[in-house]
Amino acid sequence: MKRWIGGGLILLMIAVLVLRGREGESRFERQIYVMGTLVTITLRAPGWAETDLAALVATVESDLNQFQQRWSPRGRGELAQLNAALASEASASVPAELQPLLTAAKGVADDSFGTFDPGLGALVQLWGFDDPEHFRELPPPADAITKARQRPHRLSHVQLSGNTLRAESPGLLLDFGAMAKGAAVSAALQRLQTAGISHAMVNAGGDLQVIGHAESRPWRIAVRHPRPPEDAPRLLVALELRDGEAVFTSGDYERYFEHDGRRYHHLLDPRTGEPATGSQSSTVLHEDPALADALATALFVGGSERFYDLVDEFGLTYAMLMDDQGIVHATPGFLERAQWLTDVRFAQEQAAQ
Numbered sequence: 001m002k003r004w005i006g007g008g009l010i011l012l013m014i015a016v017l018v019l020r021g022r023e024g025e026s027r028f029e030r031q032i033y034v035m036g037t038l039v040t041i042t043l044r045a046p047g048w049a050e051t052d053l054a055a056l057v058a059t060v061e062s063d064l065n066q067f068q069q070r071w072s073p074r075g076r077g078e079l080a081q082l083n084a085a086l087a088s089e090a091s092a093s094v095p096a097e098l099q100p101l102l103t104a105a106k107g108v109a110d111d112s113f114g115t116f117d118p119g120l121g122a123l124v125q126l127w128g129f130d131d132p133e134h135f136r137e138l139p140p141p142a143d144a145i146t147k148a149r150q151r152p153h154r155l156s157h158v159q160l161s162g163n164t165l166r167a168e169s170p171g172l173l174l175d176f177g178a179m180a181k182g183a184a185v186s187a188a189l190q191r192l193q194t195a196g197i198s199h200a201m202v203n204a205g206g207d208l209q210v211i212g213h214a215e216s217r218p219w220r221i222a223v224r225h226p227r228p229p230e231d232a233p234r235l236l237v238a239l240e241l242r243d244g245e246a247v248f249t250s251g252d253y254e255r256y257f258e259h260d261g262r263r264y265h266h267l268l269d270p271r272t273g274e275p276a277t278g279s280q281s282s283t284v285l286h287e288d289p290a291l292a293d294a295l296a297t298a299l300f301v302g303g304s305e306r307f308y309d310l311v312d313e314f315g316l317t318y319a320m321l322m323d324d325q326g327i328v329h330a331t332p333g334f335l336e337r338a339q340w341l342t343d344v345r346f347a348q349e350q351a352a353q
């Protein structure tokens with residue numbers, strides 16, 4: 001069986017669905033397809049002409065296209081060029097445009113107990129999760145995984161000083177798939193804010209950030225259930241968001257194939273080179289979308305074992321994990337704000353609260 005998020009499917013598999021506003025609210029909404037994702041931009045801008053809003057969305061679209069090119073591991077953008085240099089050299093100079101996000105990503109990689117690491121680009125390619133055209137129906141042979149792991153595959157083992165990146169040896173391939181969408185959403189909202197918009201939501205295939213509010217009440221969103229029970233809503237939990245908050249989810253339902261009764265998905269454990277086990281989905285609510293994105297991936301890979309370590313390390317107030325048994329682990333802050341939309345089983349530490 002194979003699945004790939006893309007095109008029309010995205011509508012079915014979207015991780016967070018926006019709960020519709022009340023009738024009569026005047027909202028301007030456009031969808032654009034960029035970074036392999038359907039991005040929905042919702043604006044509430046009383047007094048703006050529709051043509052001006054459409055022009056603004058077109059600017060955001062071109063920003064996002066540029067962003068996609070810059071952060072693609074392959075192709076002709078800045079990251080691809082850095083990867084090309086690192087293929088044959090242990091060190092390379094990092095273009096200025098990549099430096100802030102690369103530094104932030106290294107910070108997360110260094111402190112995430114080995115769960116998050118954009119250095120695993122070669123493994124992502126080996127597993128075929130980098131491109132729908134490379135999709136596999138069987139896991140790669142064990143010796144190919146071993147070989148890929150013999151190449152440098154840890155940003156956390158790399159030295160960054162000034163604009164120089166120094167790996168242990170040639171062969172590092174960087175992939176920012178776990179964090180770039182967060183940075184893109186953040187850049188899109190900043191563009192809207194700079195243009196004078198105060199109320200907006202940018203939703204990139206279920207990962208989103210809001211500013212302002214939805215008319216007289218806060219923006220309300222819902223996170224997808226990774227294994228929706230039959231005849232029940234596909235949604236797990238709803239949240240009301242405050243100005244500037246972002247919600248990012250990583251799930252094993254986004255890109256996967258099944259073989260011999262096991263699901264092989266796109267969230268790899270840098271410690272093993274294989275899809276992480278122990279989680280179905282993870283959600284982080286944070287004011288920094290790039291951090292929310294990276295940490296949702298880290299929480300997924302860390303599973304219930306590392307949930308509280310990661311929460312403490314990064315000072316997360318709002319985070320949730322559904323483990324492979326369908327049991328929910330969540331921070332007290334998340335539990336306070338969560339409106340559960342289906343029956344959920346909580347881990348013992350929560351049940352005791």
Ligand code: AMP
Nearest residue numbers: 115116117118177178250266267268297
């Ligand atoms: P996300 O959907 O944000 O969790 O990101 C998943 C994408 O990030 C994958 O498609 C890979 O490109 C990349 N990736 C997979 N596993 C990891 C990991 N453990 N750390 C960093 N990036 C990863």
Ligand code: MG
Nearest residue numbers: 178293294297
């Ligand atoms: Mg992520």
